[in-house]
Every structure is written in structure tokens, then in C-alpha cells.
Amino acid sequence: MPAIHSSLSFYMKPLFLSNSSLFPRKFTVPKEYLLNPRSLCALSSASNQNGGRSGARSLSPSPVSDDLQKIDVNPPKGTRDFPPEDMRLRNWLFHNFQELYCFEDRGNRRVALRPELTPSLARLVIQKGKSVSLPLKWFAVGQCWRYERMTRGRRREHYQWNMDIIGVPAVTAEAELISSIITFFKRIGITASDVGFRISSRKVLQEVLRCHSIPEHLFGKVCVIIDKIEKLPLDVIKNDLKSAGMSEAAIEELLRVLSIKSLTELEEILGGAGEAVADLKLLFSLAEKFGYSDWIQFDASVVRGLAYYTGIVFECFDRDGKLRAICGGGRYDQLLSTFGGDDIPACGFGFGDAVILELLKEKGLLPPLNHQVENIVCALDHNLQGAASMVATTLRGKGQSVDLVLESKPLKWVFKRAARINAQRLILVGTTEWQKGMVGVKILSSGEQYEIKLDKLE
Amino acid sequence: MPAIHSSLSFYMKPLFLSNSSLFPRKFTVPKEYLLNPRSLCALSSASNQNGGRSGARSLSPSPVSDDLQKIDVNPPKGTRDFPPEDMRLRNWLFHNFQELYCFEDRGNRRVALRPELTPSLARLVIQKGKSVSLPLKWFAVGQCWRYERMTRGRRREHYQWNMDIIGVPAVTAEAELISSIITFFKRIGITASDVGFRISSRKVLQEVLRCHSIPEHLFGKVCVIIDKIEKLPLDVIKNDLKSAGMSEAAIEELLRVLSIKSLTELEEILGGAGEAVADLKLLFSLAEKFGYSDWIQFDASVVRGLAYYTGIVFECFDRDGKLRAICGGGRYDQLLSTFGGDDIPACGFGFGDAVILELLKEKGLLPPLNHQVENIVCALDHNLQGAASMVATTLRGKGQSVDLVLESKPLKWVFKRAARINAQRLILVGTTEWQKGMVGVKILSSGEQYEIKLDKLE
Structure with missing residues (x-):
């Protein structure tokens, strides 16, 4: 086992590597279940408590005061209305469902082949509870499935290397994770001139919204819109942000901030007091000590597609710009509590096997692996x-x-x-x-x- | 990598290890598809050619003359009638389908999580075609799923070690496979007093049926009934065999032969001219040279549950009789041609991770695996x-x-x-x-x- 692996606890547990997952990208799914029946109750009740909007809510832990009227305008108990905005959300959600390999098993439980590993890890950590000593540093290589249009380096199943640090609130953890990826790159012959990391923090977005007095519960929605910024025309993005309740001034400010590529400039706009700038400055200073400054750059446009990220987010790209992201990760401090576990800080990354192999081929770095x-x-x-x-x-x-x-x-x-x-x-x-x-x-x-x-x- | 592995070609191909499979236990399924769309056409046309009864037919390659009449009694083109015997078969098949994790994907293809690895291997070998040099000796460790009642050592997913030799018609191949399992046992501390192998050949059953002039196409049906011999009352088995068209004399003879535990006795009944006895005698003589005679015994009652076996079949059991079969395998000479490939002899085994771990725990043989x-x-x-x-x-x-x-x-x-x-x-x-x-x-x-x-x- 290479040193980078043996430096972290490796628990070879079929359970952890082997379950279908219940989460589509970009949203936590309330009514999906796991193949492991023991987990069903815990997860289904957890999702009920969170009303199925845990992804968005997790960033506004303080209760938002609802405009409750004296007269009961709720639909009959157990039924639900879908006003247009909810219907749009439902359509979007169901559309994403279809990107997964979902089905009903014989016990009428809805099951999905896991599209990524982090939710399975979170479930395992909650299950282990107090019996594990924090921090955990775990890695796994697991198979994941997504029903997607197939493009270069994107198939319907792939293996994913996942590494997570559970229980460390400081960005020293993110710095360590990125260091481990770079150690891996060096070992297989990839250099800082081949690939780079774009790094930002979800807190940047959060602080911009706060400046413009935009309610925090809009955060999730805004992230989903922003994540599409390179796929959709700018006008569509602007319209979507407007529909989400943002003023034009706020939208302009948001787009301006997202285009920032310098930490100094970010500090000028956001001020030095917020967590976003403090986290990023510490991360970049640690990177220098770890010795990988030349691999990383600040880029405010990075938000990553998964709903559960709360702080630092990063992705690794090929400098020739030919391939999709090589790996990506970030901090997800509220995922465990969303699932009904304790509030435990966590961060991690996922690293698929497809894009890196494309890159190695491209660079002529595939090793000779003759049978002997x-x-x-x-x-x-x-x-x-x-x-x-x-x-x-x-x-x-x-x-x-x-x-x-x-x-x-x-x-x-x-x-x-x-x-x-x-x-x-x-x-x-x-x-x-x-x-x-x-x-x-x-x-x-x-x-x-x-x-x-x-x-x-x- | 342990020597037993490196002695065989190891091709780390995500494709091979990663596809859902299209086969339920005990029957080849005509209209199931693979996740890999490239394979869809080949397999769907192959199954059409074989009319969905390839499992049973594979043992009667000579065309059975149909009682065709001049008047066209076929149902309208593209539709199918289900007379009672076909309906029973369909019900049985669908019942078995439900034991798999089956679902329809977005392209309305019926997909199943693979319940075992051999059909995936067969598909890969057919795909590789002439580009591989025989014999192939491949192994894989893959995840498999079955929707089953959970008992000791039987979960709904497990990892399976599979080892196959493709292209060798002689039982030297089976002897080598069993040798590799025993090498593995010795390495982990399991001895011949802990476990044993029961060995027989499907040809034994075939020869008994032939003696009683029972049509060869009944073979598959009889195997399925016989496989349940330890789960159902003897009367039910006898009735089922009778319904399948066997005379009472043939049934008595069959049950008598199935109870034989000595190769000498088998030879007395079947005579020395048939392939069944010749194969088994050669295998037992090779076992002596390999040095594992004390691990194996002849047992005519072993038929194994999978439809595609055609010759030697074997299973490994714990001598205390507390656990399910530890592993099992056999020869499947017609599987590749059934799928539309060339007629290539093959044999292999599957070895799950669950039962062996139970046994190691039981025997106190689990090694200390401390993190370091x-x-x-x-x-x-x-x-x-x-x-x-x-x-x-x-x-x-x-x-x-x-x-x-x-x-x-x-x-x-x-x-x-x-x-x-x-x-x-x-x-x-x-x-x-x-x-x-x-x-x-x-x-x-x-x-x-x-x-x-x-x-x-x-």
C-alpha cells in the first residue's frame, strides 16, 4: 500500500464501500432508501425531520420566522400542495432523480445506485457514533453510477477515490487533503505545469448575499443557479437569479465577485473580518509550507455542484483545458447533522478514475504494466x-x-x-x-x- | 499480490468488474440488457437466436424435429402464446427475476445488478474474440447482488473471487482451479480437517437420463429440480420429476445414483465407457499429484444451482456442517456459444467473502490487522x-x-x-x-x- 494511503486509516469494510446511496447530485433526497435495511429507519426519519429541504436549510440553522396566519391554510394532513415555485423545484428534483440509477426493490423501497461516496461515509460515521475517536481520516475507492450523457472521461459508472477528514473544523484539514492529492500526482508523474487547483469558499457567496440582505435560505437555490454559469447563457443565469428574489444590484455584485481571481481583491471587496477571506488566507499560507503554492490559485467562480458544501471548495483542472474536472472536494460541516447525527465538521474530496487516465494517456505518462x-x-x-x-x-x-x-x-x-x-x-x-x-x-x-x-x- | 494471483493473468479492467449482469441464477435470461450499450445489440440478438431457452437447449445441440403442420398455427407475428407449460416456465422465470435487483433504466432497457460474475466474463471473452490467445486464466474480485432472504453468511451483496480458465477442454483445468483454492486455504490457515470439496459431474445425471431414454432437453429442468433436493421433501421432488416426464423407474434410479459417494460404485452402475466416470477418475488422479486428495470426495448429489454447468461441478463445505457452501464452480463448455460466441470450453469458480470470514472467525483464524x-x-x-x-x-x-x-x-x-x-x-x-x-x-x-x-x- 503506498505511503499516502497507509498514512490514513484504511478500514476495509464491505458495508461502507458497498451500499447504494440515496442522494442525487445537488440535493439531498428525502424519500430514497438504502439497501441496508438497518439504516432505513434512521435515514427516513432524519429526512422527515428536515422536511426534505435539508440541503438548502442546512445553511440557515436559525429558524426563519414563517408568515403563519391564524386561519389554517395548510392542505389536509398528509397531503401537499405544489404552488408554481414548489412545482418547479419538484420538476427539477425529479429531473435529477432520473440522472441516477433509481429503482424500487421488492419491499417497495426506492433505491439508487450511489452516485458518489460522501453520503455513504456520513451514514457510516453516524452509525459508528461515539465508538470512533475523532478526527477520522478515511479513504475509500468505490464504484459509483450516474445515468448521464456519455462524453470524454464521463461514463455511467466509474471508480472514485474518496478521502475525508471528519472532526477538524480548521482549514488545516483541507490543506492536508490537497497535499495528499498532490503527493499522489507527484508519484504518478503529474506536475504543477500539467494540472492546477482552483480554490474558493462557499462563504464568499454567503457573505455577498448577506451584504445585500438576501435571506440565507436562498443560498442553496443561488448555488444551484451559479453552478450552471458555464453551461447556460449569462442572461438565463441573471433571469434565474432574479426569479430567486435577488435585486439587479445584488446580481451584478454577485457576478462581479464571482469573476475575481485574486485573494487581495476579494479582501478589498468583502473586508478582512469575514470567515471567507480568513479561511482562504490560512489555506494559501499553509499551502506554502506544504510546498504546493504553485499548484493552486484562488478563483471565486468555483462553487462545486454538490448541495452539502459549506466552506472551502476546490477542483483540479488540466492546464490545457481539454478535460473535465479531475477531482473536486470541499468542506461539508452540516451534512452529518442534516442526517440526524451530531454536528461534526468534515471535508473531503472525490477523485474519479476516468479523467486522470485520459490525462496520463495524453501526457504519455501511463506506466508499462506488463504481465509477469x-x-x-x-x-x-x-x-x-x-x-x-x-x-x-x-x-x-x-x-x-x-x-x-x-x-x-x-x-x-x-x-x-x-x-x-x-x-x-x-x-x-x-x-x-x-x-x-x-x-x-x-x-x-x-x-x-x-x-x-x-x-x-x- | 499473493503468488496464487500473480500466477494467473490479472487484467484490472473496470469494464470487466463493473457491469450489471443479465442473468438470474439457474437460467439464462433472454431480454435483459447490460449497462454497456455497446454490448446490447450482440446480446439481444444472441438471445433471440436461442429463443430464450438456451439454458436447457445448450445440452441438446442437435435440432429436435418439431411436429410442424402445414397450417400455420403460430400466433400473429411478434406476439406470443403462453400455453400452461410455458406459463409455468414464465412464472418461474419471473419469480427468479425478482430475486435479482432488476429495474428499467431511462432508455427502457431492463437492467439487473449482476448476481454473479461468470456471464460478465463470458461477454468480455466474446467481445475480445480472436485478439486473446487461449487458454485464458483470469481472476476477478467483484461485487454481486441478490435480493435474498438474509441468513448467516448470506447478505444481499457480497464480494466474489472468481477464477476462470477459458479454452481448456481437459479436466486438468478443474484440477488446477481446485488446487488454487487449496493454495489459498493453506495460506490463510484452513486445513483439510476444516473444509472439504464435494465433486461430481453433470454428465452423471445426463448419462442416467440417457439410460432411461429421457430426452436430453429435459436435462435443464431435471437439474433445477434436483438442486432443491435438500430444501424440499422427497415426495415433492419425486412429483416434480414425474411431472417433468420421468418414469418412476427412472426417478428411483436417478435418486439412487445421486446418493452414491464412491467413484467405484458409480463406475459399477454407469460402466467405465462414459465421460462422467472418465473425467472424475482423471480429476481424482490429478488431485493426488497436486497433493490434495485428502481435501476432496466424490458426491453424486452435487449438481450446483447454475444452469450453465455442463461437466465437473464442485463445492466446498465446512466439515462441521454449520455454514453454507464456501465456494462452488464447474465446467461451462456451452456458455460462450449460447451467447453467440465461438464454442470455447471453460470452467471456473465463485468464492464469496461472507462464508469464509464466518469460518475463519469460528476457527479463531482471523489475523490481527492493526492499523499502523x-x-x-x-x-x-x-x-x-x-x-x-x-x-x-x-x-x-x-x-x-x-x-x-x-x-x-x-x-x-x-x-x-x-x-x-x-x-x-x-x-x-x-x-x-x-x-x-x-x-x-x-x-x-x-x-x-x-x-x-x-x-x-x-
């Missing part, structure tokens, strides 16, 4: 197949790898196969030698040949 | 967090594993964590030492303490 086997063992006579099996067992008992030829084949075939599988030596079991308890050995790199007693064969 | 990390690095002052980061980077650059303490914590806390994560040494970054470019080192096993220049720290 130590021995190929072959009986020279059909009657000696059993003897060859005995030789194979003897060698395997000594920890050697063996490809045993299982049929009578001409020697030419055997040599061809030996070359194809990169065998180091060929062990030939012939009648005359075997009667003396010996076998023939041919070192395939040098052509050297000799006979040896089976019990002397190492 | 080489260094825990801690700043003694909040201002030195950057310095500690630098120390961590330096050590990681030298290939060392590091747990970096990310917050200001009392030393007592740090020592507790160091003990919990089994750290070998504690690196303390204090103001006075750091000003001299030094850090404090404490070897945690001996208590030895010293100061050292950072660049001298190995």
Missing part, C-alpha cells in the same frame, strides 16, 4: 501431466507464481506462450529426467539451460 | 502548524506514512492518538528546536527521545 509470471511448467509427455502438477504445487508452496500448461502442446506453442506471459523460466518435465526426480530448467532471458532435482528447485 | 503508521507529526504551538506541514511533506517525500495532527491539542491527547493508531514515532515541532531547523523525535516503543535536523530525518 515466474514459472511456466510444462509436461513433455501426456502421462507426465500429474508430475507437472506436482512441480507446480512444489513451486507454489515456495511462494513462486506458476502458469501450468494444462494440455499436451508442441514446444513451439509453449515458448510462444512463455514469451507472451513474460515468464522468467520454463520448467520442462520429461520422462528421463523425472525418473531421476529431476526437471529441466530454461532461463528465458539468457537461454541458459540445466537439469535440477525437484527438491533443489527454488 | 510510521509517524505522527504534531506542532507544539499553533503558529507552528505550517512548520509541521513542512515536516509532513518532507517525510512523505521520503516515502514515510504520516498522520499530521491538524489542530492544537494537549500532548496527552497526542500520545493517546499515537497509541491508538499504532504510530512508530512521534515527531514534535517546537519553537526552540524549529529555530535551529530541528525537530524532536520520540520512538514510541522504547521511549527513546532525541532532537534531529529536519534534513537528517529519515
Whole structure:
């Protein structure tokens, strides 16, 4: 196991790596369930408590005073009205549902193949409760599924390397996570001239909204709109922000801030007192000590697509601009409490296997990974197949790898196969030698040949 | 990677390990599709050619002459009638479907989470076609899903170790597969007094049916009934066999043969000329040479639950009889041609992670797998967090594993964590030492303490 992995606790738990998940991108889904029935109750009640809007609400923990009237305008108990704005939300949500692999199981539970690992991790941490000592530093490599249009480096399933630090409120944790990604990059030959990290904080957006007295519960909605900024025309974005209740001045200010690429400039606009600037300054100062300043840059336009981020967000891009994001992550301090757990600070990242392989191919950095086997063992006579099996067992008992030829084949075939599988030596079991308890050995790199007693064969 | 693995080609292909599968247990399913759209056409046309009864048909490759009449009694083109016997089959099939995690994706394709790996392997081999040189010896560890009642060692998802040899018609292949499982057992401390293999051949059943002139196309049906022999009362089994068209004499003979536990006795009944006895005798003679005779026994009652087996079948059991089968496998010479590929002989096994872990626990053989990390690095002052980061980077650059303490914590806390994560040494970054470019080192096993220049720290 490489050092970067062994430096963090690795818990090889099928449970953690193996469950379907209940969350679409960009929103926490209230009525989805897990394959693990034990988790069903906890999660379904957690989502009920949060009324299915936990993603947006999590950023306004203080109760927003509702305009309650004396007369009960609620729909009959257990039923729901969908006024236009709710209907739009529902349509959007259902549209996102369809991007997942969702289905009902035999117990009529709605199940989705997990699109990412973080919610599964959060569930596991809540389940473990007080039995784990914080901080946790866990990583996992798991399979994820999304029903998406397939483009370069984007398939419907991929493996994702996830690394999370649970229980550390300070940005030292984010700095450590980014450091671990960079250690990985260095190990596989990727340099700061190949890739870079764009870093921002969700708190930047939050502070802009606060300046313009925009209610905090709009935060989630605004993030979702902003996340589409590179996919939709600017007019559409502006209109959507307006519909969300933002004034034109606020929209202009927001778009201006999002275009900032310098931390100094950000500080000039937001002032030095807020958490956004303080967090980012600390992160960039730590990066210097870790030694990866040249890998990272501030970019206010980074918000990331997942609803649960609350602080620092980052993504890694290829400097040629040809590929999708290589990895991304951030802080999600309220995810665990949203699920009914304690309020535990957390951050992490997801790193898929598809885009990085594209990049490595592009840069000619894919390592040669030839198959290699130590021995190929072959009986020279059909009657000696059993003897060859005995030789194979003897060698395997000594920890050697063996490809045993299982049929009578001409020697030419055997040599061809030996070359194809990169065998180091060929062990030939012939009648005359075997009667003396010996076998023939041919070192395939040098052509050297000799006979040896089976019990002397190492 | 252990030698048993490296002795076989390991192709780390997400594709192979990652697709949902289209096959329920005990039957090949005609109209299920794969997540990989490229495979859809090939497989759907293959299943059409085989009319959805490939599982049963595969054992009667010679065309059965249909009682075709001059008048067209077919239902309108594209529609299907379901006479009672077909309806029973359909009900049974759909019942089995429900044991899988099946759903329709957005493109209205019916998809199932793969319940086992062999069909995915077969698909991959067909896709590779002539570009691979036979024999293939491949292994994979993949996740599989079945919607089942949960019992001891049986969950709804598990990991399965699969090993297959494609392209070898001789039982030398089965002998090699069993040898590899036993090598694995020995490595983890399991002995022949803990577990054993029951071995038979599907050809035994086939020859009994042939003796009684029972049409070969009944073979699949009979296998399915026989597979339930330990779950259902004998009367029910007998009735089912009778309904399948077997005479009472044939049923008695079949049940008598199934109870045989000795190869000599089997030979007395079937005669020495058939393939069943010849295969089994060769396998047992090879087992002797491989050195695992004491692990295996002949048992005619073993048929295994999967429809596609055609020859040797085997399963591994715990000798205390407390657990379900530990692993199972066999020869499936017609699976590839059933899918539209060439007729390539093949055999393999599946080995789940659940039952073996139960057994290891039971026997007290679970190894201690403590977490270990080489260094825990801690700043003694909040201002030195950057310095500690630098120390961590330096050590990681030298290939060392590091747990970096990310917050200001009392030393007592740090020592507790160091003990919990089994750290070998504690690196303390204090103001006075750091000003001299030094850090404090404490070897945690001996208590030895010293100061050292950072660049001298190995």
C-alpha cells in the first residue's frame, strides 16, 4: 500500500464501500432508501425531520420566522400542495432523480445506485457514533453510477477515490487533503505545469448575499443557479437569479465577485473580518509550507455542484483545458447533522478514475504494466501431466507464481506462450529426467539451460 | 499480490468488474440488457437466436424435429402464446427475476445488478474474440447482488473471487482451479480437517437420463429440480420429476445414483465407457499429484444451482456442517456459444467473502490487522502548524506514512492518538528546536527521545 494511503486509516469494510446511496447530485433526497435495511429507519426519519429541504436549510440553522396566519391554510394532513415555485423545484428534483440509477426493490423501497461516496461515509460515521475517536481520516475507492450523457472521461459508472477528514473544523484539514492529492500526482508523474487547483469558499457567496440582505435560505437555490454559469447563457443565469428574489444590484455584485481571481481583491471587496477571506488566507499560507503554492490559485467562480458544501471548495483542472474536472472536494460541516447525527465538521474530496487516465494517456505518462509470471511448467509427455502438477504445487508452496500448461502442446506453442506471459523460466518435465526426480530448467532471458532435482528447485 | 494471483493473468479492467449482469441464477435470461450499450445489440440478438431457452437447449445441440403442420398455427407475428407449460416456465422465470435487483433504466432497457460474475466474463471473452490467445486464466474480485432472504453468511451483496480458465477442454483445468483454492486455504490457515470439496459431474445425471431414454432437453429442468433436493421433501421432488416426464423407474434410479459417494460404485452402475466416470477418475488422479486428495470426495448429489454447468461441478463445505457452501464452480463448455460466441470450453469458480470470514472467525483464524503508521507529526504551538506541514511533506517525500495532527491539542491527547493508531514515532515541532531547523523525535516503543535536523530525518 503506498505511503499516502497507509498514512490514513484504511478500514476495509464491505458495508461502507458497498451500499447504494440515496442522494442525487445537488440535493439531498428525502424519500430514497438504502439497501441496508438497518439504516432505513434512521435515514427516513432524519429526512422527515428536515422536511426534505435539508440541503438548502442546512445553511440557515436559525429558524426563519414563517408568515403563519391564524386561519389554517395548510392542505389536509398528509397531503401537499405544489404552488408554481414548489412545482418547479419538484420538476427539477425529479429531473435529477432520473440522472441516477433509481429503482424500487421488492419491499417497495426506492433505491439508487450511489452516485458518489460522501453520503455513504456520513451514514457510516453516524452509525459508528461515539465508538470512533475523532478526527477520522478515511479513504475509500468505490464504484459509483450516474445515468448521464456519455462524453470524454464521463461514463455511467466509474471508480472514485474518496478521502475525508471528519472532526477538524480548521482549514488545516483541507490543506492536508490537497497535499495528499498532490503527493499522489507527484508519484504518478503529474506536475504543477500539467494540472492546477482552483480554490474558493462557499462563504464568499454567503457573505455577498448577506451584504445585500438576501435571506440565507436562498443560498442553496443561488448555488444551484451559479453552478450552471458555464453551461447556460449569462442572461438565463441573471433571469434565474432574479426569479430567486435577488435585486439587479445584488446580481451584478454577485457576478462581479464571482469573476475575481485574486485573494487581495476579494479582501478589498468583502473586508478582512469575514470567515471567507480568513479561511482562504490560512489555506494559501499553509499551502506554502506544504510546498504546493504553485499548484493552486484562488478563483471565486468555483462553487462545486454538490448541495452539502459549506466552506472551502476546490477542483483540479488540466492546464490545457481539454478535460473535465479531475477531482473536486470541499468542506461539508452540516451534512452529518442534516442526517440526524451530531454536528461534526468534515471535508473531503472525490477523485474519479476516468479523467486522470485520459490525462496520463495524453501526457504519455501511463506506466508499462506488463504481465509477469515466474514459472511456466510444462509436461513433455501426456502421462507426465500429474508430475507437472506436482512441480507446480512444489513451486507454489515456495511462494513462486506458476502458469501450468494444462494440455499436451508442441514446444513451439509453449515458448510462444512463455514469451507472451513474460515468464522468467520454463520448467520442462520429461520422462528421463523425472525418473531421476529431476526437471529441466530454461532461463528465458539468457537461454541458459540445466537439469535440477525437484527438491533443489527454488 | 499473493503468488496464487500473480500466477494467473490479472487484467484490472473496470469494464470487466463493473457491469450489471443479465442473468438470474439457474437460467439464462433472454431480454435483459447490460449497462454497456455497446454490448446490447450482440446480446439481444444472441438471445433471440436461442429463443430464450438456451439454458436447457445448450445440452441438446442437435435440432429436435418439431411436429410442424402445414397450417400455420403460430400466433400473429411478434406476439406470443403462453400455453400452461410455458406459463409455468414464465412464472418461474419471473419469480427468479425478482430475486435479482432488476429495474428499467431511462432508455427502457431492463437492467439487473449482476448476481454473479461468470456471464460478465463470458461477454468480455466474446467481445475480445480472436485478439486473446487461449487458454485464458483470469481472476476477478467483484461485487454481486441478490435480493435474498438474509441468513448467516448470506447478505444481499457480497464480494466474489472468481477464477476462470477459458479454452481448456481437459479436466486438468478443474484440477488446477481446485488446487488454487487449496493454495489459498493453506495460506490463510484452513486445513483439510476444516473444509472439504464435494465433486461430481453433470454428465452423471445426463448419462442416467440417457439410460432411461429421457430426452436430453429435459436435462435443464431435471437439474433445477434436483438442486432443491435438500430444501424440499422427497415426495415433492419425486412429483416434480414425474411431472417433468420421468418414469418412476427412472426417478428411483436417478435418486439412487445421486446418493452414491464412491467413484467405484458409480463406475459399477454407469460402466467405465462414459465421460462422467472418465473425467472424475482423471480429476481424482490429478488431485493426488497436486497433493490434495485428502481435501476432496466424490458426491453424486452435487449438481450446483447454475444452469450453465455442463461437466465437473464442485463445492466446498465446512466439515462441521454449520455454514453454507464456501465456494462452488464447474465446467461451462456451452456458455460462450449460447451467447453467440465461438464454442470455447471453460470452467471456473465463485468464492464469496461472507462464508469464509464466518469460518475463519469460528476457527479463531482471523489475523490481527492493526492499523499502523510510521509517524505522527504534531506542532507544539499553533503558529507552528505550517512548520509541521513542512515536516509532513518532507517525510512523505521520503516515502514515510504520516498522520499530521491538524489542530492544537494537549500532548496527552497526542500520545493517546499515537497509541491508538499504532504510530512508530512521534515527531514534535517546537519553537526552540524549529529555530535551529530541528525537530524532536520520540520512538514510541522504547521511549527513546532525541532532537534531529529536519534534513537528517529519515
